[in-house]
Structure formats: C-alpha cells, structure tokens
Amino acid sequence: xxxxxxxxxxxxxxxxxxxxxxxxxxxxxxxxxxxxxxxxxxxxxxxxxxxxxxxxxxxxxxxxxxxxxxxxxxxxxxxxxxxxxxxxxxxxxxxxxxxxxxxxxxxxxxxx
Amino acid sequence: xxxxxxxxxxxxxxxxxxxxxxxxxxxxxxxxxxxxxxxxxxxxxxxxxxxxxxxxxxxxxxxxxxxxxxxxxxxxxxxxxxxxxxxxxxxxxxxxxxxxxxxxxxxxxxxxx
Numbered sequence: 001x002x003x004x005x006x007x008x009x010x011x012x013x014x015x016x017x018x019x020x021x022x023x024x025x026x027x028x029x030x031x032x033x034x035x036x037x038x039x040x041x042x043x044x045x046x047x048x049x050x051x052x053x054x055x056x057x058x059x060x061x062x063x064x065x066x067x068x069x070x071x072x073x074x075x076x077x078x079x080x081x082x083x084x085x086x087x088x089x090x091x092x093x094x095x096x097x098x099x100x101x102x103x104x105x106x107x108x109x110x111x112x
Numbered sequence: 113x114x115x116x117x118x119x120x121x122x123x124x125x126x127x128x129x130x131x132x133x134x135x136x137x138x139x140x141x142x143x144x145x146x147x148x149x150x151x152x153x154x155x156x157x158x159x160x161x162x163x164x165x166x167x168x169x170x171x172x173x174x175x176x177x178x179x180x181x182x183x184x185x186x187x188x189x190x191x192x193x194x195x196x197x198x199x200x201x202x203x204x205x206x207x208x209x210x211x212x213x214x215x216x217x218x219x220x221x222x223x224x225x
Contacts (some may be wrong), residue, residue, distance in 0.1 A: 004154070033212065042115055042200050042215030043155065056212055090154050092213075099143065099204065099211050103154030 002027065004104035006091050012110045013081050021076040021107045025093030031055075032074040033101065034066060037088040049074055081111045116201055118216035127225050129191055135201030135216050136183045143204035144177050144184040145213070148197045155200055159186070191223050 005024045013019050025032050031050045035043035045058035049068035063079045072093075078085055088108050092101040117136045125131050135144070143162055147155035159170050161177035161184060168175055174187045188195055198220050202213040 031211075035213075040217070042202075042217050043213070044115075045212040045214070048212060058212065092154075094211065099206055100157060100160060101213065103147075103156070105152065105154050 004029075004091055004093050004102050006089075006104040006107050008107060009105070010108045010110075012112060015081055015083060015111055017081050018077065018079045019081060019109060021078075021089050021091075021109070023074045023076070023091030023093075023104060025072050025074070025091075026095075026102050029093035029095045029102065030072050031094040031096075032068060032072065033092045033094070034074070034076045035090040035092065035103075036060070037090055037106070039087070043090055046076070078109075083111050085109065086111045116203055116214060116216035118199075118201055118219050120219065121217070122220045122222065124222045124224065125191055127191055127193060127223050130187060130189045131191060131221065132188075133186045133199055133201075133219050134183065135185070137203055137214075138182070139203070139205075139214075140181040141203030141205050141214070142181065143206060144175070145202045145204065146173075146175050146184070146186045147200045147202060147215075149200060149218070150197050158199075188221075191221075193223050193225055196221060196223050 033048040034046040037043040047057040052068045065077045068074045088106040090106045091104045146158045149155045159175040166177045172189045198218040200218045201216045
C-alpha cells in the first residue's frame with residue numbers, strides 16, 4: 001500500500017521563477033494538507049484541501065496557491081520565488097472522518 | 113507562525129538510558145501528537161493523545177496530555193540506536209473543518225552506543 005507520494009524529491013529554482021509541487025495522497029484519504037519546513041524548524045501549515053476546495057489556510061502570502069483534483073491528488077504552486085522559500089515542502093493526507101495525518105517524504109526546494 | 117515550545121534543541125544520551133521531552137504552548141489544544149522525523153523523510157506519528165490527562169504508551173514510548181491542555185511530554189525508555197532522530201510535538205485544535213497541526217521546533221536526539 002503506497003503511502004503519500006510527492007514529486008519531485010529535489011528541485012532547484014531561480015529567484016522570481018514559479019514552481020509546482022505534486023502530491024498523491026494515501027489510498028482511502030480524501031484530504032490533503034501542505035506544510036513548509038525550513039531548516040532547523042518544525043513544519044508550518046500552508047493550507048488544506050478537501051473536495052477540491054481550499055478549506056483552511058495558514059499565514060502564507062497569495063504567492064502560495066494550490067489545487068486538488070477529483071482523484072484527491074494535489075498541487076502546490078509558488079510564484080515569484082524568494083530565497084526564503086527554500087525549504088522542505090511536505091504533503092500530508094487524512095482519511096475520511098479521521099484526523100491522523102500521514103506525511104510524505106517531501107520535496108526539497110532550493111531557490112538560488 | 114505560532115510554534116510550540118520544545119527545549120533543549122539537542123539531547124545526547126547513552127544507549128539504554130531513559131529520556132523525557134516536554135512541549136508547552138500558550139494556547140489550548142484538544143489533541144496532542146508526537147512525531148519522529150528521520151533525515152530525508154517526513155514526520156512519522158508515534159503517539160496521539162485526545163483527552164486532557166490521558167497517558168498513552170506505544171512500546172517503549174509513553175506520552176501524556178497535560179491537564180491544562182497546554183502541554184505534553186514524551187518518555188522514551190531503554191533507548192536504542194534507532195531512536196536517533198528529530199522528535200516533534202504537535203498540537204491540533206479540532207473545530208469543524210479546522211484540523212491543522214501546529215508544530216514545535218523539534219528536539220534532535222543522539223544515542224551513544
């Protein structure tokens with residue numbers, strides 16, 4: 001049983017560029033959340049998607065946007081990249097009616 | 113954004129020793145969770161606590177949900193080398209559609225053989 005899968009695993013982008021990160025939730029999970037983990041910090045909540053809509057958002061600028069598809073997979077888009085956007089981006093999924101997240105291994109984004 | 117308080121940043125123990133980690137918050141949560149993160153991986157859930165005062169064990173791990181709902185601790189007994197990693201506490205305030213996790217900065221545990 002595949003867990004949460006994220007792609008790509010690593011990515012290097014230049015300041016000002018745009019990036020799209022992808023997440024496939026665990027089988028049976030319908031809710032997807034995204035977290036940003038800077039080096040030496042705990043994960044910070046970006047937003048959560050359920051039924052293809054953004055349901056909850058953390059303190060992140062509008063440059064961070066997302067999407068959820070009918071098959072529950074999700075994308076995280078970041079526009080106008082800043083050096084400070086360099087981090088591990090984690091996707092986590094929830095099963096229907098539960099609150100125990102399963103995390104993916106993350107995408108390591110480096111902005112140069 | 114808000115983060116829970118975990119300290120110290122690093123802990124060094126001898127194999128076989130017990131270790132205790134605390135986590136505090138200025139806000140109330142109705143669920144506390146403890147995660148472990150290995151290098152290059154996402155956090156893995158160790159223990160979830162759902163009720164104030166609850167004490168829960170998972171093998172050599174024991175965790176408690178503080179009575180005030182603003183703190184939790186995790187104990188690891190008889191440590192082994194594979195306990196090495198970063199331990200995060202996380203609080204969750206489940207209200208309606210709200211289920212986001214608020215994490216601490218993590219404690220890096222090193223176990224000397």
